[in-house]
Amino acid sequence: MTNQQQNDFTKWYIDTIQKADLMDYTPVRGCIAFKPDGFEIWEHIQDEMNRRFKETGHRNAYFPMLIPESFFQKEKDHIEGFAPELPWVTEAAGEKLEERLALRPTSETMIGHLYSNWIKSYRDLPVLINQWANVFRWEKKTLPFIRTSEFLWQEGHTAHVDEEEARQETMQMLNIYKEVVEELLAIPVYDGQKTPSERFAGAVDTYSIEAMMKDGKAVQAGTSHYLGTKFAEAFDIKYLNKENKHQHVHTTSWGTSTRLIGSVIMVHGDEQGLVLPPRVAPTQVVLIPVGPWKKNPAIMEKLDELYAALKAKGIRVRLDDSDQSPGYKFNEWELKGVPVRIELGPRDLENNQALIKVRDLTEKESVEIAVIVERIEEELTTMQTRLLEKARAFRDENSHTNVDSLEQLKQHLTDSTENGTIPGWILAGWCGEDACEENVKNETKFTTRNIPFNPPAEKATCINCGKDSKHTVWFGRAY
Amino acid sequence: MTNQQQNDFTKWYIDTIQKADLMDYTPVRGCIAFKPDGFEIWEHIQDEMNRRFKETGHRNAYFPMLIPESFFQKEKDHIEGFAPELPWVTEAAGEKLEERLALRPTSETMIGHLYSNWIKSYRDLPVLINQWANVFRWEKKTLPFIRTSEFLWQEGHTAHVDEEEARQETMQMLNIYKEVVEELLAIPVYDGQKTPSERFAGAVDTYSIEAMMKDGKAVQAGTSHYLGTKFAEAFDIKYLNKENKHQHVHTTSWGTSTRLIGSVIMVHGDEQGLVLPPRVAPTQVVLIPVGPWKKNPAIMEKLDELYAALKAKGIRVRLDDSDQSPGYKFNEWELKGVPVRIELGPRDLENNQALIKVRDLTEKESVEIAVIVERIEEELTTMQTRLLEKARAFRDENSHTNVDSLEQLKQHLTDSTENGTIPGWILAGWCGEDACEENVKNETKFTTRNIPFNPPAEKATCINCGKDSKHTVWFGRAY
Numbered sequence: 034m035t036n037q038q039q040n041d042f043t044k045w046y047i048d049t050i051q052k053a054d055l056m057d058y059t060p061v062r063g064c065i066a067f068k069p070d071g072f073e074i075w076e077h078i079q080d081e082m083n084r085r086f087k088e089t090g091h092r093n094a095y096f097p098m099l100i101p102e103s104f105f106q107k108e109k110d111h112i113e114g115f116a117p118e119l120p121w122v123t124e125a126a127g128e129k130l131e132e133r134l135a136l137r138p139t140s141e142t143m144i145g146h147l148y149s150n151w152i153k154s155y156r157d158l159p160v161l162i163n164q165w166a167n168v169f170r171w172e173k174k175t176l177p178f179i180r181t182s183e184f185l186w187q188e189g190h191t192a193h194v195d196e197e198e199a200r201q202e203t204m205q206m207l208n209i210y211k212e213v214v215e216e217l218l219a220i221p222v223y224d225g226q227k228t229p230s231e232r233f234a235g236a237v238d239t240y241s242i243e244a245m246m247k248d249g250k251a252v253q254a255g256t257s258h259y260l261g262t263k264f265a266e267a268f269d270i271k272y273l274n275k276e277n278k279h280q281h282v283h284t285t286s287w288g289t290s291t292r293l294i295g296s297v298i299m300v301h302g303d304e305q306g307l308v309l310p311p312r313v314a315p316t317q318v319v320l321i322p323v324g325p326w327k328k329n330p331a332i333m334e335k336l337d338e339l340y341a342a343l344k345a346k347g348i349r350v351r352l353d354d355s356d357q358s359p360g361y362k363f364n365e366w367e368l369k370g371v372p373v374r375i376e377l378g379p380r381d382l383e384n385n386q387a388l389i390k391v392r393d394l395t396e397k398e399s400v401e402i403a404v405i406v407e408r409i410e411e412e413l414t415t416m417q418t419r420l421l422e423k424a425r426a427f428r429d430e431n432s433h434t435n436v437d438s439l440e441q442l443k444q445h446l447t448d449s450t451e452n453g454t455i456p457g458w459i460l461a462g463w464c465g466e467d468a469c470e471e472n473v474k475n476e477t478k479f480t481t482r483n484i485p486f487n488p489p490a491e492k493a494t495c496i497n498c499g500k501d502s503k504h505t506v507w508f509g510r511a512y
Numbered sequence: 513m514t515n516q517q518q519n520d521f522t523k524w525y526i527d528t529i530q531k532a533d534l535m536d537y538t539p540v541r542g543c544i545a546f547k548p549d550g551f552e553i554w555e556h557i558q559d560e561m562n563r564r565f566k567e568t569g570h571r572n573a574y575f576p577m578l579i580p581e582s583f584f585q586k587e588k589d590h591i592e593g594f595a596p597e598l599p600w601v602t603e604a605a606g607e608k609l610e611e612r613l614a615l616r617p618t619s620e621t622m623i624g625h626l627y628s629n630w631i632k633s634y635r636d637l638p639v640l641i642n643q644w645a646n647v648f649r650w651e652k653k654t655l656p657f658i659r660t661s662e663f664l665w666q667e668g669h670t671a672h673v674d675e676e677e678a679r680q681e682t683m684q685m686l687n688i689y690k691e692v693v694e695e696l697l698a699i700p701v702y703d704g705q706k707t708p709s710e711r712f713a714g715a716v717d718t719y720s721i722e723a724m725m726k727d728g729k730a731v732q733a734g735t736s737h738y739l740g741t742k743f744a745e746a747f748d749i750k751y752l753n754k755e756n757k758h759q760h761v762h763t764t765s766w767g768t769s770t771r772l773i774g775s776v777i778m779v780h781g782d783e784q785g786l787v788l789p790p791r792v793a794p795t796q797v798v799l800i801p802v803g804p805w806k807k808n809p810a811i812m813e814k815l816d817e818l819y820a821a822l823k824a825k826g827i828r829v830r831l832d833d834s835d836q837s838p839g840y841k842f843n844e845w846e847l848k849g850v851p852v853r854i855e856l857g858p859r860d861l862e863n864n865q866a867l868i869k870v871r872d873l874t875e876k877e878s879v880e881i882a883v884i885v886e887r888i889e890e891e892l893t894t895m896q897t898r899l900l901e902k903a904r905a906f907r908d909e910n911s912h913t914n915v916d917s918l919e920q921l922k923q924h925l926t927d928s929t930e931n932g933t934i935p936g937w938i939l940a941g942w943c944g945e946d947a948c949e950e951n952v953k954n955e956t957k958f959t960t961r962n963i964p965f966n967p968p969a970e971k972a973t974c975i976n977c978g979k980d981s982k983h984t985v986w987f988g989r990a991y
Contacts, residue, residue: 057626060583061576061613066626069571069641076572092548093555098646098662099540099599118605120578122615125599126650134540136601147536147545156834162548167577167646171605183576355635 037304039453042248047177050298053307053369056177063175063182067291070369071178073315074294075185079165081217081312082187082289085209091161091189096143098166099134104142107267111141114234118170120182136169141235141260141286144190145268152192152282154273159202160192168290178295179252179512186290192270192282196261199283203259206287207240210255214289218297219310219420220244221428222254223507225483230467233286237261243482243507245428246299249455251482251511254296257287292512300424301393307370308393310420311413317349317373318409319366323359324378332377335402339375339387342406348413367392372416373409391416393423431457432507434490439497442477442508458482458509462492462502469497473508482507516783518932521727526656529777532786532848535656542654542661546770549848550657552794553773554664558644560696560791561666561768564688570640570668575622577645578613583621586746590620593713597649599661615648620714620739620765623669624747631671631761633752638681639671647769657774658731658991665769671749671761675740678762682738685766686719689734693768697776698789698899699723700907701733702986704962709946712765716740722961722986724907725778728934730961730990733775736766771991779903780872786849787872789899790892796828796852797888798845802838803857814881815856818866821885827892846871851895852888870895872902910936911986913969918976921956921987937961937988941971941981948976952987961986 037045050056055071067075083093099122105112115138122134137143148160165187175181189206193199207224214220222242232239236258244254264270265281274280301308311317320340326332336352343350351371353362359376366374376388376397387405390397391412400408436442436459449456463469463481473496474480488505495502516524529535534550546554562572578601584591594617601613616622627639644666654660668685672678686703693699701721711718715737723733743749744760753759780787790796799819805811815831822829830850832841838855845853855867855876866884869876870891879887915921915938928935942948942960952975953959967984974981 057629059576059622059626060580061578064576064578066576066622067574069573072573073571075574092552094548094551095546095554095664097538097540097543097545099543101539120601120604120613122599123602124612126597126652133603134599143538143545147538150536173605183578185574 038247038302043176046295046299046302049302049306049368050177055294055298058177061182063172065177065181067185070315071294074297074309074313075291077313078213078217078289078293079187081213082209085213086163086189089161089205089209091163091191094162094164095166096140096147096164098137100137100140100143102133102135104146105135107142108235108264110263111235115139115170118172120169120171137166138168138170139286139288140164140166140188140190141264142268145264145270145284148190148192148282148284149268149270152270152272155194155275158192158194158272158282159198162191163187163189176295176512178298179292184291186288189285189287191285192265193284194272194274194280194282196283199285200259203238203240203257203285203287206285207242207255207257210257210287210289211242214242214244214254214293215421217310217312218293218300219417219424220254220296220300221421221425223483223485225485225507227256227483228463228470228481228504228506230470231481233258235260235263237263241483244296244300245431245458245509246296246512247302247427248299249431249457249509251458251509252292252296252299253482253511254293255287255289258285260284260286301420302370303393305364306368308420309370309372311372311417314370314372315349316351316366316369316371317413318343318351318375319371319373320350320352320375320377321359321362321366322354322378323376324380326378329379329382332379332382335382336377339377339402339405343409346406346410348409373412375405375409393420431455432489433457433459436461437492437494437496438499439473439476442473442479442496446477456510458507460488460490460492461496461506461508462494463504463506464495464498464500465503466495466498469495472497478510479508480511482509482511517726517781522655525774525778525781528781528785528847529656534773534777537656540661542651544656544660546664549794550773553776553788553792554770556792557692557696557768557772558666560692561688564692565642565668568640568684568688570642570670573641573643574645575619575626575643577616579616579619579622581612581614583625584614586621587714587743589742590714594618594649597651599648599650616645617647617649618765618767619643619645619667619669620743621747624743624749624763627669627671627761627763628747628749631749631751634673634754637671637673637751637761638677641670642666642668655774655991657777658771663770665767668764668766670764671744672763673751673753673759673761675762678764679738682717682719682736682764682766685764686721686734686736689736689766689768690721693721693723693733693772694900696789696791697772697779698896698903699733699775699779700900700904702962702964704964704986706735706962707942707949707960707983707985709949710960712737714739714742716742720962723775723779724910724937724988725775725991726781726906727778728910728936728988730937730988731771731775731778732961732990733772734766734768737764739763739765780899781849782872784843785847787899788849788851790851790896793849793851794828795830795845795848795850796892797822797830797854798850798852799829799831799854799856800838800841800845801833801857802855803859805857808858808861811856811858811861814861818854818856818881818884822888825885825889827888852891854884854888872899910934911968912936912938915940916971916973916975917978918952918955921952921958921975925956935989937986939967939969939971940975940985940987941973942983942985943974943977943979944982945974945977948974951976957989958987959990961988961990
């Protein structure tokens with residue numbers, strides 16, 4: 034972590050995303066405006082997710098945003114989980130409504146209601162539908178992208194003949210999330226199962242991918258739920274099987290949201306501002322003329338040529354020919370996290386060279402113009418891989434496996450504060466009792482992230498009570 | 513028009529979109545669910561619009577859905593236009609809100625507020641932003657896709673240094689709409705200016721593209737507004753010009769919505785169901801085995817081969833190997849409007865042929881399997897063009913230029929009813945008085961569609977008062 038980040042990570046984060054023009058606050062509590070550079074990161078995520086959803090047989094649809102109050106009552110865990118955060122429409126077109134309508138926090142209820150009409154026979158299954166939508170959770174504490182009253186997300190909702198198929202779907206989608214987050218956003222994640230207290234309201238089992246930010250806190254980057262027949266029973270979603278018997282379907286739901294935009298900033302950003310993985314950077318390469326370029330039209334000609342050549346390769350390129358000084362421009366585009374900068378001045382041109390600067394490397398390098406396009410393509414690819422490796426090394430360094438009791442955890446936290454290091458996460462045993470999880474949280478603010486599928490070690494005793502552990506769990510502070 | 517369409521066009525429309533699985537009603541008044549086959553038409557429209565918006569320098573962003581009541585008060589025409597249709601959030605997270613929040617009917621106010629912070633200098637201009645979003649207008653009478661309480665749309669919002677540039681933008685976007693609607697949806701449109709009474713609430717000038725449905729009624733398929741400095745004044749959006757003086761920006765807004773899905777059905781559909789232009793059809797080609805195909809594995813092998821070959825060409829293809837009879841499948845896929853069907857049975861295979869049936873042509877044709885892929889590509893292209901030509905011929909036939917007085921219009925309507933023809937639209941003169949427009953509407957339900965840029969004739973006298981006309985106008989009944 035850099036100095037600014039260490040002093041006050043949240044302040045660094047908010048300053049950076051505002052200066053880099055990703056978002057703006059609005060007068061509506063907890064609702065932000067996604068500016069083009071912020072929104073485009075989301076568009077690249079959408080494209081990649083859509084590609085993978087469609088490859089695996091899913092189709093997009095759109096469901097109403099307003100959900101009748103009575104729908105929430107049908108699944109009791111669900112209403113308990115979401116009721117405290119709902120905004121309500123109570124009037125429309127000058128009249129009071131007979132029944133309040135919630136702004137959707139998620140769509141299991143509306144979709145459950147509709148699926149009960151759409152699904153009649155085993156021939157109608159599976160139903161594999163995804164929706165891109167705005168959702169609302171009226172949170173007390175908000176943080177741009179990470180936790181806002183209105184946010185954007187995708188929510189998949191599928192229905193299956195039996196548990197086995199539904200569980201396969203749940204895992205398939207978690208895997209797709211893991212791949213997209215690691216490959217596109219260069220964010221390494223731990224995949225695993227949530228503990229019962231951290232489950233989605235109404236799920237039988239919830240699985241997540243968990244990402245570590247540079248301050249050591251966790252972001253739950255995606256979740257996939259096996260809902261069993263809970264919503265099928267609540268909304269009467271039945272099908273006639275091949276033996277002509279009525280059966281409840283087994284459903285799943287899974288989601289990722291615009292908090293991924295925040296995560297990519299908090300995982301890769303540095304003192305100079307954003308560092309964007311090339312695959313999601315709105316601008317991948319910026320061209321900047323330097324020296325007395327206005328007196329030398331050959332420079333702009335060459336830059337125009339380079340611009341066209343890069344664009345022809347499908348690279349997202351910009352040419353900054355504004356009146357600002359080169360130094361100002363360098364700072365500006367570093368702040369915005371543009372992966373590669375190309376500088377061209379009179380002397381470079383004479384030598385048929387240009388300077389390139391890769392955002393996360395310190396040195397500039399002279400490159401022959403004749404080979405610069407291929408070189409840039411290479412740099413973008415290697416930077417993408419390097420960012421993932423760096424983030425993985427950082428995450429692994431701060432994933433502690435030597436903390437086995439509450440006392441040790443407290444000592445670890447004291448040490449971190451004294452040494453000015455981040456506490457990171459710890460891998461610890463857990464006996465399975467809610468009370469133990471609760472106590473760790475109360476004492477240290479460390480919550481269970483997930484029970485990883487592939488833990489780096491197995492823990493024998495519960496971190497809180499010392500009894501035999503049932504699960505080996507990641508604990509950490511979370512956004 | 514076909515018999516069913518003639519008897520009750522609305523019933524035909526609703527039956528067809530439900531049977532073809534494009535949408536479903538929901539328990540929330542006027543809100544529909546967009547099922548995958550309906551939503552995918554929208555996705556193809558989005559892709560094409562996005563491509564053209566980005567080509568012309570626009571970028572996507574996202575703004576809050578909830579708009580404080582006080583924002584609407586700032587532009588008086590705007591609040592008058594939209595207030596009667598707004599739904600309101602009055603409570604959230606268990607508390608009554610201090611100020612009511614409207615579900616956006618359109619975003620000029622929120623965006624105006626934000627642009628006033630974002631725009632400081634001429635260097636910040638133009639601002640060229642588009643948003644894809646859900647919007648709400650609590651309408652009394654609804655019709656799926658065409659008029660719903662919640663719908664999806666895109667709304668562009670741009671800010672410019674002066675009137676000239678803003679007007680150029682307004683026209684540029686109207687032209688893009690015209691091209692997309694004609695080329696992608698095969699719907700011919702008249703482009704022109706709205707009369708003052710039909711202007712967007714808060715606009716200086718509104719322009720539209722107008723499409724004729726098969727029942728002769730009009731759908732306003734897209735609008736583009738020059739807003740002058742009205743919103744800039746209401747929200748104090750100023751920039752420092754090169755002479756260091758503060759100036760109000762000139763703004764535009766422009767939108768198209770999911771009513772385009774409804775339009776494509778109402779323009780091309782027939783007695784058998786949907787007829788989808790290939791470029792927006794979710795399935796472009798369906799492969800159906802016929803005869804005793806289950807006993808003859810060579811048939812499915814050949815179909816699998818064809819499937820792969822078509823898919824490799826980027827064609828959206830489906831293979832229907834379900835247990836239903838061929839006849840059932842033919843009906844099913846015709847109903848869904850799939851452009852081309854390929855049938856393959858044992859005898860066809862022996863002859864190295866397959867039957868193809870193009871959705872809007874009556875005859876099936878035998879085609880050699882060796883050349884079938886290229887042939888299908890050709891058919892898709894020619895069908896796309898043919899649908900536009902057919903729709904244009906129909907539209908022109910029903911665009912009457914020989915109706916010059918209210919008496920003649922009434923006679924025309926009486927004749928239509930007696931002859932069982934549709935009234936269509938009429939081109940007539942208008943003196944420019946609201947009262948004349950109003951009277952034509954009250955007497956005949958014909959409203960002004962637009963003042964076309966390229967009228968097929970110029971009309972000298974007002975259809976209502978007989979005085980000199982100021983404009984030549986399309987009149988018609990509208991959705």
